[in-house]
Amino acid sequence: MSDRPDLIATEVIDERILLIRIDRPERRNAFDGATARALEAAIDRYEADDALRCAVLTGSDLVFSAGQDLIAAATGDMGVTERRGGFGIMARPPVKPIIAAVEGHALAGGLELCLACDLIVCSRTASLGLPEAARSLVAMGGGCFRLPKRIPYHLAMELILTGKPWPATLFAELGLINRLAEPGGAVDGALELARDICAAGPLAVRASKQIVVDSQGWTDEEAWTKQLPYLTALHHSEDLREGLRAFAEKRPPVWKGR
Template identity: 40%
Template structure:
């Protein structure tokens, strides 16, 4: 299997880099297979506390691999291709360790959908983000029509999806789609800094926080608050909670072990 995805461990961060620069990091079956493998490999690695997803070359990702899409000769083949992407993106979204996308150049189609599956996004100024599938007579099929309206005002998401026109990073930041702006060439460093802050947190609380937010949004408020109450009660019995309180009293950073 060729190295279409580079995996580097830096302190407590796993940096996963899409590495098909000659194809503008188009996302195909090989890429999502490698992504799935990498996530499964680091899931139980206690030395990894956060994930950064980046792209090599001049762009984060141009989108799904058009060549592979064109090779589909029947709807069932296309459905299987889209299914492979959505399964890998769902694995990233549900991953117990927080993830940050470092976006530069552009993130279109399946590339933007990949960034949407991350918990947080950093983008360089001037980066373009869009779902251009409408211009090809189709629609985003790897979560774009569902994740984007959950991160943007629905009317803005509709405009992007139904016109296929992108927005720039500055506009995305104003709308809350992008968490931080970076200067040109600085997205990866900014994403790693953000990930380092996440990695310093208590692993059990980080994973629980992700679940509370992601799952709670689909519940009515009363049920979601009850879910929150039960979750924090479980966290209260952890050693990390005791360490956090002691560290606060000692006026020092907590040394969390995920227990």
């Protein structure tokens, strides 16, 4: 199948936020190779544009993503790219923040897409799950090792071993979801959160995210020194001086990203 650029639609919001929409309704936004390559291209665009400070990843009003397209998989057409891995994002998410905005179902790789994002906003009527084991499959897109880091171990194990989906409201109680929205409001809720992120210093946001991500295997003793390389550029930046001046002058800062 030839690549279709329209499989992933993008729109710039407020000049700083990239809205990325999975647009494959005929397959419930499931991923084949072409869709994964299109998402990777969108993530690459986001990474390369310094004006873009946050991204929001969403699907349709009916479904976020049903995961891997199993019909395509039967012919060997997997939703994987060489550089960023599953769905063009799972193995190598962007270094800048990305928020999942979920309406409808986020199942299998759809939930794993959420786990590749930094924050999650869901409609109250959404449902999420990892049904792979019920089909004699394994959640290979990060679900088996990322989910137990986000919610209590025994509950993650139940979700993974039974394959049954749970409502977004339960995941919110467990702390996986940052915000719940009314049906149809997930993107607006995610954009509100993205604007809050964009109000912070972009260099500090990027450095902070990378420390959080990379420090998972550090001991406290190691962390004091291993975090320093992430902070070097920030300490000599115009944005740091601007942040301190704006605080002293009691005004909103004007970030330059340098």
